[in-house]
Amino acid sequence: MNYYYCYQLADYHVLIAERDGSIHTIFSNTDSHQHPSLGEERETDVIREASMQLKQYFEKSRRTFTFPIEITGTPFQRRVYNALLEIPYGQTASYKEIAERAGSPKGYRAVGNTVNRNPLWIAVPCHRVIGSDGSLVGYAGGLQMKKKLLEIEGYRRS
Numbered sequence: 342m343n344y345y346y347c348y349q350l351a352d353y354h355v356l357i358a359e360r361d362g363s364i365h366t367i368f369s370n371t372d373s374h375q376h377p378s379l380g381e382e383r384e385t386d387v388i389r390e391a392s393m394q395l396k397q398y399f400e401k402s403r404r405t406f407t408f409p410i411e412i413t414g415t416p417f418q419r420r421v422y423n424a425l426l427e428i429p430y431g432q433t434a435s436y437k438e439i440a441e442r443a444g445s446p447k448g449y450r451a452v453g454n455t456v457n458r459n460p461l462w463i464a465v466p467c468h469r470v471i472g473s474d475g476s477l478v479g480y481a482g483g484l485q486m487k488k489k490l491l492e493i494e495g496y497r498r499s
Contacts, residue, residue, distance in 0.1 A: 343380025348392045351399040355462075357388045363411040364391050367462045369482060395463060401493060404430040406464050413460070420444060421455040428469040431494040435473045457481050463490065 345358035345366070358366035358379040364387060366379065376382075390408050397403035412422045424442035428434050434442075436449040436456070443452065452470075457479065459467040468490040472478040480487035 344383040344385050344388060345376055345379040346382060346384040346388045346392075348395075350392065350396050355392070355395060357391050357395075359385055359387050359391075360411060362387055363409040364388070364461065364464065365411040365413065366460045367391070367395070367464055368460070369462055369486070391464075398463065399493065404494075408464075410461055410464055412465070414455070414458075417443065417445065417448070417451065418455045418458075421452055422459065422461070422465050425456070425459070425465050425467055425470065428466055431496050433469045433471045433491070433496060436470055437473055439470060453479055469494075469496075 343358065343360050345356055347354060347356045349355075353369040355367065355369050356376065356379075357364060358376075360380075387408060391406075394403055394406050394408055398406075412419050414422065420443040421439060424439045427442065436452045437446075439456075440446055440449040440452045445451065456467040456470055459465050459481070462482070468480060468482075468487045477484055477487055477491070
């Protein structure tokens with residue numbers, strides 16, 4: 342079954358969606374109106390656990406997530422998302438580095454498109470991807486949100 346539920350976490354409205362026991366979608370700044378394409382509005386144990394862990398992340402008391410996630414997409418997109426999962430808390434990687442890790446060294450633009458479509462906000466840490474020159478570029482949630490998430494993690498641009 343498919344379920345979703347909305348929460349207020351930190352300064353964000355966060356929608357968390359589950360399919361068959363795994364979280365498949367997390368996005369922010371959504372209104373808590375119905376999302377029938379995501380299933381029935383219901384707070385399940387898995388969704389509740391994900392929200393608690395996200396809350397702890399915002400409170401700076403959690404660095405990793407242990408709730409089950411479902412990574413979907415093309416084989417390339419899944420390789421990119423898995424490469425994002427390897428970026429440690431408080432650190433960053435460039436689009437070029439992620440392209441190399443995903444097995445497509447010249448595919449940094451495709452990485453940018455994939456990162457922009459990441460359905461698992463924060464859990465698959467696309468906010469940790471920066472430009473080769475260290476600039477904070479491209480983030481679906483906006484650069485202010487990206488900056489805030491990196492600040493939570495204690496990242497300091499050198």
